[in-house]
Amino acid sequence: xxxxxxxxxVTLFGIVLLGLAxxxxxxxxxxxxxxxxxxxxxxxxxxxxxxxxxxxxxDHTFLFPDGRGGSLARWNPCQPIRxxxxxxxxxxxxxxxxxxxxxxxxxxxxxxxEYVGTTDFVPSGSPVDSYPAGxxxxxxxxxxxQFPLFASPTEAGYGGAQWxxxxxxxxxxTHGYALVSxxxxxxxxxxxxxxxxxxxxxxxxxxxxxMMGLGHAANPADVMYPTNTLSSATSYGPGDLAGLxxxxxxxxxxxxx
Numbered sequence: 001x002x003x004x005x006x007x008x009x010v011t012l013f014g015i016v017l018l019g020l021a022x023x024x025x026x027x028x029x030x031x032x033x034x035x036x037x038x039x040x041x042x043x044x045x046x047x048x049x050x051x052x053x054x055x056x057x058x059d060h061t062f063l064f065p066d067g068r069g070g071s072l073a074r075w076n077p078c079q080p081i082r083x084x085x086x087x088x089x090x091x092x093x094x095x096x097x098x099x100x101x102x103x104x105x106x107x108x109x110x111x112x113x114e115y116v117g118t119t120d121f122v123p124s125g126s127p128v129d130s131y132p133a134g135x136x137x138x139x140x141x142x143x144x145x146q147f148p149l150f151a152s153p154t155e156a157g158y159g160g161a162q163w164x165x166x167x168x169x170x171x172x173x174t175h176g177y178a179l180v181s182x183x184x185x186x187x188x189x190x191x192x193x194x195x196x197x198x199x200x201x202x203x204x205x206x207x208x209x210x211m212m213g214l215g216h217a218a219n220p221a222d223v224m225y226p227t228n229t230l231s232s233a234t235s236y237g238p239g240d241l242a243g244l245x246x247x248x249x250x251x252x253x254x255x256x257x
Contacts, residue, residue, distance in 0.1 A: 020220040058185045059222060059239030061215030062247070064163050064171055073163035073171025078252035080112040081176075084119035084132065086140030089182020093192040093200065094136055094141055100194065101204040105212060109248035123144045123177040125160055131175050137211060138177045139204075147179055157203045159210030172253040178207035197232025209240060213247050240247050 064073035075081060083102075085095070102113045116134055122142050123129050131138070144151040148160060161176035180203060186191045194201030205223045217224035222237035236244065 001106035013014070014172040016219055059237075060224060062218045062243065063161060063210065063213050063215050064173075065172075071168075071170030071213045072213070072247065072250075073173055074253070075111060075176075076253040077109065077111050077248045077250075080114040081136050081201055082114045082116045082134060083137040083139055084116050084121070084135045085177075086120065086122060086138060086142055086146075087118050088120075088122075088146060089141040089143055089160040089180075089185075091141065091182070091185045091192070091200075094185075095181075097193060097200045097204055098139055101201060101208050104205060104236055105208060105244065108236060109212070111212075111248055123160070123175075123179070125149075125158070127162060129162075129175070137209070139179075139211075140177070141180045141182045141185070143182055147181075150179075150181040150183065153183070155186070156181050156190055157207045159207030161211055161213055166253045167256055168251070168253060170250075170253065172255050174255060176211035176213075178204065178211045180207070187238035194234040197230050197234060199234065202234050203234060205234075205236065209236075209244075212244065213244050214240065217243075 036232065062072055066072075085098070087094075088171070098120045104216040106112055119132055119135065119138060119140075121132050121135070121138060122140060123131070123138055124147075142150065149155055157180050159176070159178040161173045163173045166172040180190075185200065189198075190203055191199045193199050196202070202223060205249070209224050214224050216226040217237075219225060219237065219239045221233055222239040223233045223235070224240050224243070225232070233240075
């Protein structure tokens with residue numbers, strides 16, 4: 001799948017999938033990161049091919065730095081992102097944490113989020129995913145049966161996005177997602193709120209950051225840094241904010257065709 005995704009990203013459209021890995025049980029050996037992009041884990045760096053390309057600013061990266069003609073692929077900042085929620089494994093605190101995370105994105109970018117209801121749809125990370133009509137993004141709490149990459153007890157979240165060429169010469173992100181493993185919360189591996197670097201707040205900020213087009217950061221003060229601890233950031237840091245601002249600047253975008 002990796003080579004196919006790389007080819008599509010260079011030609012017509014792109015998709016990148018990034019995830020969060022939890023530490024392995026003490027009896028387990030080293031674990032590889034899952035997904036087509038790069039993973040992060042509590043307390044250690046995990047990475048797999050391909051790494052997102054570095055941006056000009058060292059403390060953030062973009063999933064699609066050269067969407068078309070050397071321009072970033074980003075969401076159209078002139079319209080809201082219509083999102084649906086998959087509540088299959090939703091914890092009692094999940095929606096409150098999600099609203100707080102999306103509020104941080106809106107504060108940084110000016111891009112609004114419009115809730116359009118619940119959905120049973122679970123993005124697979126495939127470039128041929130067919131999202132429900134009227135839905136640009138899906139945020140969900142799902143099981144391993146619904147999202148097989150969560151079969152490992154060390155996997156807690158995944159985020160990604162897709163883009164197509166835009167009429168302005170760059171790329172426009174058309175769909176994205178942020179998924180949380182309901183089992184990771186049930187086991188207590190991920191807690192509620194934003195008070196801890198291993199809480200759901202940090203996880204949602206990280207995966208929604210990928211959904212918005214951010215890659216991993218080089219600065220440990222940023223949410224998008226690829227390792228985390230109890231003391232990791234629970235709000236977007238300077239590099240995260242710089243990247244989000246760049247992803248929301250440059251005027252309106254429309255897909256080609």
